[in-house]
Amino acid sequence: MSLHIAPKRTRSVVPSATVQRLPIYLHVLSGLRDRGVATISSADLAADSGVTSAKLRKDLSFIGSFGRRGVGYDVDYLHSVLTDWLGVQQExxxxxxxxxxxxxxxxxxxxxxxxxxxxxxxxxxxxxxxxxxxxxxxxxxxxxxxxxxxxxxxxxxxxxxxxxxxxxxxxxxxxxxxxxxxxxxxxxxxxxxxxxxxxxxxxxxxxxxxxxxxxxxxxxxxx
Amino acid sequence: MSLHIAPKRTRSVVPSATVQRLPIYLHVLSGLRDRGVATISSADLAADSGVTSAKLRKDLSFIGSFGRRGVGYDVDYLHSVLTDWLGVQQExxxxxxxxxxxxxxxxxxxxxxxxxxxxxxxxxxxxxxxxxxxxxxxxxxxxxxxxxxxxxxxxxxxxxxxxxxxxxxxxxxxxxxxxxxxxxxxxxxxxxxxxxxxxxxxxxxxxxxxxxxxxxxxxxxxx
DNA sequence: TAGATTGTTAATCGATTAACAATC
DNA sequence: TAGATTGTTAATCGATTAACAATC
CATH class of the missing domain: 3.40.50.720 (NAD(P)-binding Rossmann-like Domain)
Structure with a gap:
């Protein structure tokens, strides 16, 4: 129907179930960072957070793409991404x-x-x-x-x-x-x-x- | 596959989303009873509980059939049903x-x-x-x-x-x-x-x- | 009977899971 | 390159909603 150009997306909708889990990931990442862990796979981060790795990756995919295939996630970087995202959402x-x-x-x-x-x-x-x-x-x-x-x-x-x-x-x-x-x-x-x-x-x-x-x-x- | 007789159902599974709402209905019913309301429709009970009438009726249907078509629910009776059901579940x-x-x-x-x-x-x-x-x-x-x-x-x-x-x-x-x-x-x-x-x-x-x-x-x- | 309202079915919606192509 | 792991797709599951036949 509509031939409009897609609206400039501010931030596409993130499912509320996902938003509820992001603070958990952030919390686990804080612990990892304190222990000096540099990189973590979705499987390990998910286990520490009490979810499945598929769910974790799907959750992160709603806010962007932050890992490296074959490697995993940089703990500091992902921590800062989640802090920023949740921070922007809140404050x-x-x-x-x-x-x-x-x-x-x-x-x-x-x-x-x-x-x-x-x-x-x-x-x-x-x-x-x-x-x-x-x-x-x-x-x-x-x-x-x-x-x-x-x-x-x-x-x-x-x-x-x-x-x-x-x-x-x-x-x-x-x-x-x-x-x-x-x-x-x-x-x-x-x-x-x-x-x-x-x-x-x-x-x-x-x-x-x-x-x-x-x-x-x-x-x-x-x- | 199985030609077994259906197992004697203790109590078929009630969705956890429903279980979370039953105490709300019970709470609202307590208030109605205190105010002397004898009968209430699913529409009114649902409105007081902050849900839709369809959801309310579906929720109740998981534990049984307690209303009268064309009339509604007897407040005292439904109150006792929910008290019993939740009570048996808990204690x-x-x-x-x-x-x-x-x-x-x-x-x-x-x-x-x-x-x-x-x-x-x-x-x-x-x-x-x-x-x-x-x-x-x-x-x-x-x-x-x-x-x-x-x-x-x-x-x-x-x-x-x-x-x-x-x-x-x-x-x-x-x-x-x-x-x-x-x-x-x-x-x-x-x-x-x-x-x-x-x-x-x-x-x-x-x-x-x-x-x-x-x-x-x-x-x-x-x- | 006529109007009202339940209990239930089928359609829709959203969230989870499994699987795998992309790619580091 | 070979092995590992992501990001994403498609299938599944569970919950919600709309609609209506049953029936008071």
């Missing part, structure tokens, strides 16, 4: 709402910094917490009261909801008012959001449920 | 290793109890924590030293690893020695396990990465 400020045990754990979670996320705001409605300083991976952040939520969220790109269930929808609404379009929630409640908002929902109970209900393999032989 | 004891902020959050996570998981053991290698009592949803549990890990894990079906990365593999090995075959880990490290062990890995950084890299929809019209 995002995060506001965490709800600073109980879970919020606290998230705020100090080293993986956030490793991947270029910065915890820019912490909000809690408990007056005993407001004003307290929390050490995040990238610096100290003080806990603020809910009346500053919108102001602070307006400076962030991602909102994390770590409140009790009952507060989740209301917090979500405020984050959206502040302009946030990407939300990660740990509340078991399902959030109602406009179409242009992306919600990622981690339900810890559901994770256990899946573990508990997966068919068990009865054979035990193998690596 | 499992959990040991949590690593009782920092994250481990603490998990130990007191209400969703565990709601789904029939009981936190039976807490392990940490910090002497200042050992002996402390943590209130879980189902009772008080005291934090034990690592030398009791295997003994305690032997009484559990699921192990949760909430330790720093460096300890994760060693903890994992000990859980496996104790006989645990289902592991949920929050460490960013990839775990090496025998074939008969199921590992579920929650990488919070990766979750953010996916959120940050998903193509944004640029149109904003809609519900």
């Amino acid at each position: 995002m400020a995060v506001v965490i709402v709800g600073v109980g045990n879970l919020g606290h754990a998230l705020a100090s979670y080293p993986g956030f910094i490793q991947r270029g996320f910065a915890v820019e705001g912490l909000i809690d409605n408990d007056p005993r917490l407001v004003g307290q300083i929390v050490q995040t991976g990238r610096g100290a952040v003080s806990i603020e009261a809910p009346d500053r939520l919108i102001e602070i969220a307006a400076r962030c790109q991602i909102g994390v909801i770590a409140t009790p269930d009952v507060a989740a929808q209301s917090v979500c609404d405020h984050l959206i008012i502040a302009g946030i379009r990407d939300i990660l929630t740990f509340a078991s409640r399902v959030l109602v959001v406009p179409d242009d908002v992306q919600v990622r929902h981690i339900d810890l109970g559901a994770e256990l449920a899946v573990l508990a209900s997966r068919p068990r393999r009865m054979t035990a032989v193998s690596a | 499992m004891a959990v040991v949590i290793v690593g009782v920092g902020n994250l481990g603490h959050a998990l130990a007191s996570y209400p969703g565990f109890i709601q789904r029939g998981f009981a936190v039976e053991g807490l392990i940490d290698n910090d002497p200042r924590l050992v002996g402390q009592i943590v209130q879980t949803g189902r009772g008080a549990v005291s934090i034990e030293a690592p030398d009791r890990l295997i003994e305690i894990a032997a009484r559990c079906q699921i192990g949760v690893i909430a330790t720093p990365d460096v300890a994760a593999q060693s903890v994992c090995d000990h859980l496996i020695i104790a006989g645990i075959r289902d592991i949920l880990t929050f460490a960013s490290r990839v775990l090496v396990v025998p074939d008969d062990v199921q590992v579920r890995h929650i990488d919070l950084g990766a979750e953010l990465a996916v959120l940050a890299s998903r193509p944004r929809r640029m149109t904003a019209v809609s519900a």
Whole structure:
């Protein structure tokens, strides 16, 4: 139908399953680099990452072509490629709402910094917490009261909801008012959001449920 | 090939994507029941759960047939069906290793109890924590030293690893020695396990990465 | 009966895997 | 060159969606 010239591709779509694995590869590459490994094959890198070599190569193929046939991948180079790619994707400020045990754990979670996320705001409605300083991976952040939520969220790109269930929808609404379009929630409640908002929902109970209900393999032989 | 009589089906395999959603439906049904709603259509229940009605009906079809055509689902009945099904699947004891902020959050996570998981053991290698009592949803549990890990894990079906990365593999090995075959880990490290062990890995950084890299929809019209 | 809604089938979509030509 | 390993294609698998016959 269309005789248009193909649009100047910014970056073609990378499957979300692939995006989820890229940070794993990067993490493994960091370890290899620290141990002085210069080159690695897709088979070895895949084994260290807990995936198959075919999957690893397919994943990398979505962002480019970085290996040498017959040789493998240069660890430093591939590390820098993934760092750049993930970095360009991210460099995002995060506001965490709800600073109980879970919020606290998230705020100090080293993986956030490793991947270029910065915890820019912490909000809690408990007056005993407001004003307290929390050490995040990238610096100290003080806990603020809910009346500053919108102001602070307006400076962030991602909102994390770590409140009790009952507060989740209301917090979500405020984050959206502040302009946030990407939300990660740990509340078991399902959030109602406009179409242009992306919600990622981690339900810890559901994770256990899946573990508990997966068919068990009865054979035990193998690596 | 086989002329055998079909094997007495214990419970045919339910896709893991479906198992992940069943607890959501149950949660929504609990809310409906509390508000006195007697009957609900797949369309409404699906909307409340954040899925499509086709997906909801397909999901339910894997565990049976519980609605009335032209009418919908009886809220109490469907609630009890899902409770039973998930309950039979679960009723499992959990040991949590690593009782920092994250481990603490998990130990007191209400969703565990709601789904029939009981936190039976807490392990940490910090002497200042050992002996402390943590209130879980189902009772008080005291934090034990690592030398009791295997003994305690032997009484559990699921192990949760909430330790720093460096300890994760060693903890994992000990859980496996104790006989645990289902592991949920929050460490960013990839775990090496025998074939008969199921590992579920929650990488919070990766979750953010996916959120940050998903193509944004640029149109904003809609519900 | 007429309208509504389920349960199920078949089509579609996306992700994984196997295999191999390209090439270092 | 011969052996090794990538990047990519095509086949497979599993999950989602649309549509509708069954039936309340």
